[in-house]
Amino acid sequence: GAGVSQSPSNKVTEKGKDVELRCDPISGHTALYWYRQRLGQGLEFLIYFQGNSAPDKSGLPSDRFSAERTGESVSTLTIQRTQQEDSAVYLCASSSQRVDYGYTFGSGTRLTVV
Amino acid sequence: DQQVKQNSPSLSVQEGRISILNCDYTNSMFDYFLWYKKYPAEGPTFLISISSIKDKNEDGRFTVFLNKSAKHLSLHIVPSQPGDSAVYFCAATADTDKLIFGTGTRLQVFP
Numbered sequence: 425g426a427g428v429s430q431s432p433s434n435k436v437t438e439k440g441k442d443v444e445l446r447c448d449p450i451s452g453h454t455a456l457y458w459y460r461q462r463l464g465q466g467l468e469f470l471i472y473f474q475g476n477s478a479p480d481k482s483g484l485p486s487d488r489f490s491a492e493r494t495g496e497s498v499s500t501l502t503i504q505r506t507q508q509e510d511s512a513v514y515l516c517a518s519s520s521q522r523v524d525y526g527y528t529f530g531s532g533t534r535l536t537v538v
Numbered sequence: 539d540q541q542v543k544q545n546s547p548s549l550s551v552q553e554g555r556i557s558i559l560n561c562d563y564t565n566s567m568f569d570y571f572l573w574y575k576k577y578p579a580e581g582p583t584f585l586i587s588i589s590s591i592k593d594k595n596e597d598g599r600f601t602v603f604l605n606k607s608a609k610h611l612s613l614h615i616v617p618s619q620p621g622d623s624a625v626y627f628c629a630a631t632a633d634t635d636k637l638i639f640g641t642g643t644r645l646q647v648f649p
Contacts, residue, residue, distance in 0.1 A: 428581070457636060466544075466641035467582070467627060480636065515581055526572055527637060529581030 428530035430516050436536045437506055445501045445533045449518030456499050457527060458491055460512040467515065473499065506537045541565045542630050544640035551647050557615040559643050561628035564609065568630040572637065573602060573613045576625045618647045
C-alpha cells in the first residue's frame with residue numbers, strides 16, 4: 425500500500441493477557457520504528473529496526489515488550505501479561521535510509537487494558 | 539532524561555495571526571530537527587525540517603528557525619488558519635539515528 429498500515433486500530437484487553445500489534449511499512453523502506461503515546465504524553469521511542477542490523481531495543485520499557493520484523497517487511501510488537509499502564513496509542517513508522525527525510529507514521533493502535 | 543522539550547503544552551491564536559511554537563534540546567550531537575503535526579486519531583505527519591548547518595528553513599506559511607548556541611528551535615506559522623489546529627511535535631536526530639520527540643504543543647486557531 426501507499427502508507428504505513430497498522431492493525432488492529434483498536435484493542436481492548438484484560439489485564440494479564442498478551443497482545444500482538446501489527447505494522448506493515450511502506451514498501452522499500454528499510455527502517456521501521458515503534459513509538460507509543462500515553463494519554464497526555466509525548467511520543468515515546470520503543471524499538472527501531474534498520475535493514476539487517478540488530479534492532480535498537482533501548483526504548484522497550486520492560487521485558488514484557490518484544491518486537492520482531494521479517495526482513496524489510498511486516499513487524500509485530502508483542503506485549504505479554506499486559507498491565508493498565510500499557511494503555512496507550514502504539515504508533516509504527518517507516519523511513520528510507522535517510523531518517524532526516526522524516527518518518528511516515530501509521531494511524532496507530534489504541535490499546536486499552538482493563 | 540528529556541532531551542527534547544516543548545515547555546508550552548498549549549497555545550491559542552486568532553486566525554490570521556502568527557503562531558510561534560518553541561522547542562528546546564539538550565543534546566549537542568543533534569544535527570537534524572523536524573516538526574510533525576498530529577490530528578486526533580491520526581498518526582503524526584511530517585511538516586518541515588532543518589539541518590544544523592542552517593538557521594532558517596521556509597516552506598509556504600511555515601518557517602523553522604534554529605539557534606544552535608541556545609539549543610532552541612521554533613516553528614512560525616503565518617498566517618494561522620483554523621485547519622492548523624493540531625498537536626505539534628518537534629523531533630531531533632543525531633547522525634540519522636532514530637528521532638527523539640518532544641511532548642507536543644496543542645495549537646488552537648480560533649476565528
